[in-house]
Amino acid sequence: MCGRFDQSQTARYYASVFGWADALYDSAADPLYNVAPGTYRPLMHIQDGVRRVDDVFWSYRAKWAEGKVPICVNARMDKLANRYWAPLLKKGRAVVAAEGWYEWTGEKGHKQPWHIHRKDGQPLFMLAIGNFGTLDAQRAEHRAEAGFVLVTDDAAEGMLDIHDRRPVVLSAEDAALWLDPAISPEQAIELARQSALKPDQFEWHKVSPMLNRAGSDGPQVALPLED
Template sequence: MCGRFIITDTAPDLAAMFDVEHEGENLPEPSWNIRPTEQIPIVLESARTDPAVRRLESARWSLIPSFATESTSKFPTFNARAETAAEKPTFTASVRSRRALVPATGYFEWQTEGTTKKPYFIHSDDGMPLAFAGLYSWWKNPAIAENDPARWVLSATILTTDAQGPLAQIHDRTPVPLPEEWWDQWLDPATEGNQALVDAAVAASREVVASLNFYEVAPVTGNGPELIEPIEPTASDSL
């Protein structure tokens, strides 16, 4: 799973990195401790224009399906299992045509040893941001007036898959980081998504996963660059 991650790049940096044509309003500032339901930057392509426009937008990290009657859910929606995303009602429509990239400098994962949980910071070997395969949805809040722009809520989730290699020693699930050559295909709303597309994305992500590094960090509390300082400066293991 991915329950905490960080993004230290600014909105203009992300816009340049992902060839974004439109930057949305109220984009979140860099954060070293992003939690579910907080606002995150996502990259998407709008199907309302021809050709589609690549946009950087602020989204709630926990997907609200368009058919929901309220923003809360009985089960967590900040992650979506890649193996079943296309068949789950919560995510089916998003897999079909509302796919996103979720930029991340890295993410935290906890290894359980008895009653102790050790946090690790997982990141790319070259320090470049990762692009997690994500899904998004627009939800109309029935409690807000029709003419209020806040009535429309953009939300997103991060796809996860089985962890492999050394990462599996920390946790059995991992996000799906897409290689750059997959970005256009994943975002293209004209490409009708299905389980085969998700499976292919997971397969492509393995090369990125193989290049990740990780190291143990102190308990993840607060918000600042000190959260990703290694407990042992030489404890980084290459996957």
């Protein structure tokens, strides 16, 4: 899964690296080292043929599912074709750029956070799906209806010591294909399965337990923790 991530560069920086310097921006979110669910974060998507970088609420629940389905922050890749996620997979594919994501090991009360990132230092382009309609997302009761979730998959060999699931990360080129409305939902799922970056392209280090508090931020929360 992914319950926090490091998005400590600006939205314009990530869009430039992605090759989207000409995108339409509607983002005022500040860079954060410790992004938590329930916040508005910049993500890249295509709406009505226009490349957009918008601040979107990280959490989602369909309006019809209130009282039936919990609010989600992730969606399993093997469930994307089901009734719940299929509409978002068809019209709401997105990419969240970040420096890394966090996972925890250890027992409750003694959880150790880890920062997971690319070995080459390049940004991660994490796959997401969301609802980018015209819902009144400013009203608290509607925020999760106009939100997004990160796509996750089983953690492959080499990452299981950290967690059994991980966000699906693609190269910039493959992530751009994921966004292309010309490819079908079935093709998008196959792309995600075949092109996800492998475990040997990542590395991780322990970080300070101060990360455990959602309000903690700053470069110190992402620095390697000395043993």
